Amino acid sequence: MLTMIKAFFLATSLLLSASLVPAEESSTINIQNQQSHTRILAASCAACHGTQGNSVGITPTLAGLDKGYFVTQMLAFKRGERSPTVMHHHAKGLTEDEIQSLAVYFAQQPRVTHIAPKTEQLKESHGH
């Protein structure tokens, strides 16, 4: 119970800090736009690695990964030094600069548990 409560407190303080972020950032949409390139690129990893790098499946979570580790892995994929299923085909298409900025971006993302959407019975009324 105590650990649960601690976790709850932690979650609450995270919630608090999370709620502070938009307040600080709402005046700085500009800065966000400068980072737009990396954000768009990083968001295209979401199909496999989850929204902001928090995976709901067996694909590794990227949120909060150590920058150095991230870069080492990406360069290993790029150079064929780590044997992957699919990542070499992504890493090889990126520049080293892009890999560096992605490392910074993902290191900054908080680890959160994403929820999976619930499946439903398809209704008769659904068209096509």
Added chain:
Amino acid sequence: MATNLLSDSEIDIQRRRILQATAFGAALLTANVGMARASKPPMGRVVIIGGGYAGTTAAKYIRMWSLGNIETVVIEPSSQFVSCPLSNLVLGGSKTIHDLTFGYSMVSKHHGIQWVKDSVVSVDTNAKRVRMSRGEISYDRLIVAPGIDVNYDRTPNLANAEAQTLIPHAWKAGWQTVNLRKQLEAMPDGGVFVLTVPKAPYRCPPGPYERVCQVASYFKQHKPRSKVVVLDANPEITSKKGLFNLAFTQTYAGIVDYRPNNELVSVDIPTKTVTTEFEQIKADVLNVIPPQLAGKVAQQMGLNNIDKRWCEVDFLTYASAIDPNIHVIGDSVSAGLPKSAHMATSQARVCAAAMVALMSGEQPDPLPVFANTCYSFIDDQQAIHVANVYRYDPAKKVMISAEGGGVSTAASAQEGQYAFAWANNIWSDVLT
């Protein structure tokens, strides 16, 4: 264990503190939204036509990246999202359509998206108003994301619901997919399933070949004397050629009969007989995948200027070449980019970021780059991929696939696991 360390009253105190803290957090959150609203009026209203992969993603990311400052409305006639990705597995029998069906309430609630269950009938672009079957709404910017429309010009006798009950396309996941599966289940062993593939470009380049594998996998296990005849209008398999060829000639040797350069000319519905330029074949179960074009509403708006089928856009903003105030994303966008769900979400995010930039007087990203992958299932467990990074080429003004992309070396169950993880992650990204 730890519970014993605290008495009930202590726990109560803790709980109250938590509640207070949470309430404080919540108050702060609303205060933020309130302050943002008060100090800075919403940046305007974006209306999105279509809540598929493209439209829903655009809505979520516009809300996220504008920090809630852009009012976002999605208009979608269905109350349910049915995923085309994995829908071929319904034909193979390892998934049901209900495993691929979701509601929209999570994504709309979490992100404050206004969700209108209706269908767009017409758009007055001068007045910036969208007319639906039950009302009207005005917009500052419009995103058109209606997916595909099917074209039965060549086989007009198939262009009605009754004909499609007998000969479904099942190229929009839903009841037609279920119908096709039932026909396969009812077919006696030794029967012939005929699948016709239209000339590229069409939605999901590897999709028809994945379908062949799924039906063949079902036959191999349950109806081993049956055949799959593929009449492909294209000169060769249009995606992951080597890998599909291996599946057709080895995994499903004796079941799959692949015939390229064999375009459908006509269909006799009662006998399920197809005629191509070269031959006539009678099917027991017939699946005609018709040629496709941009969704109906995009056609009505005259946005389909490429071959009268697809919509030309500026790949920095997805603004239409016909009307720069209107943005088009997803399968309706002109070819050159594979029409996949992953691609639809990537386009949606570039468009969302551009929307936020444009509506706050900023420059959109001048050199967008994004990743795309299509997994295909060879049976109920093994998958293969094609993966590429796409970058904007400022000279040619198109997205070009970067060096280093490619396909799997072989089908594997490990990639099957990653393909399911892909589905779960993209569903979570789009729908929560």
